[in-house]
Amino acid sequence: KYAGGGKVNAAVELAKKIAPKFSLEAIQNMPVSSAQKQTPVARAFQMLSSENVDPKVKQQIFKQYLQMNPDLVKKSGATNYDELTQAAYQQMAKETADQFQALQGSGVKLSFDPTGERAYKSSKEMLEDALQNKRLTVFQGGEPHPVLNKEANEQFRAVHDYFGHGTTGASFGPKGEELAYGAHSQMYSPLARLAAATETAKTL
Template sequence: MLESTPPTTLPDRLSPVVYVARGARRYAPGTTGDPTARVYARVRLDPVVGTAIADAYAAAPLRDERAYPAYAALCQETARQYHFLVGRAEFGGLGMTVRVVDEDPYPDVGAMVDDVRRRRLKVWATAASGTPHPYLSDAENDMFRAVHDVFGHASIGRGFDRHGEEAAWLKHSGMYSPLARLAMTTETRGQTCVRIFRYGDFPEQKAVLLPRIFSDPSLVHVDGGGAGTAARR
């Protein structure tokens, strides 16, 4: 899943969108050890780790059938998150309006977060961006872009630089089962790292699984706390 907006030059940390943060906790009430907003603000991606993730992604084939069960789980769980996102508030949803558009809709992360505060979001259409996915349909990829921008980024107020992407991966990964998280890590952490540390641009999308250690949220680095303090799930 390529993020719908490019890296921003604005300050990375914004105020979290409160109703989204509360909704994410309500959606996954069984999650234990969910870090506080202050912890998410201190998440950093170590360049050594980032380079290792990038190398693993770059070396992987376009698709691997062994990844398909994780991708099937990702699709099912993303659809549930999306319906929670757009569901009417009186029926327990967040009442957000999502529009899929043909051009990159936001100049920076601040504009995206401002839209989310107004319960609306635009997503750059997979079909228009010329980046088809080898497993996900265009509609499934668009849904994933939407829920990741909202539950990953807006819920904690982090942007699209490498540290913000790491924090968004950490937050959003907690809303997925361990199986789906393997595919979700490829789609977010994997693509982010190969873009930043290898290619400098959006990579080819793949349906593969990275080494399991890269899906372990307990190993995320937090300033002032080292690795292992970000999450204990």
């Protein structure tokens, strides 16, 4: 069930202001989530997150991106996997900052919790706080992000919760995160979307 019970909620309205082509219908038409679908994604993320990734694997992945999205790769200026990763995250951070600024300007009161003591007990609690009370508490702790700086990482957490979960009513957990990505990814450019997909893979 989508947030708002079929009615347009504040998160959807703001999402459409930022990304006019934002569509809940596109989310409803997403392939059904399943362990069979998510497991390979999670495994690939774990493999590429290790400190000693086989250079041949990176080379092959970059080659596939180049074949599938030549214009995107060319526009990024990347000549290898690591450069493409950096370019994608830099673009995502820039677009995330714009989304974050729009969220602040919408009247939603944002607060950051460095300890996790004020963490929401459920996605329902978070959705009610964000959409009804116009408040959103964002976790500030955790391990440093390998690519994003602290500010960009916190901003991404905020806009992911609001525009990913807030527009769909998606729960926490693998299936809900996949649905949230289906919504939030519409607000990013193709290059930035590569990084957003990687962030989603962490939760599967």
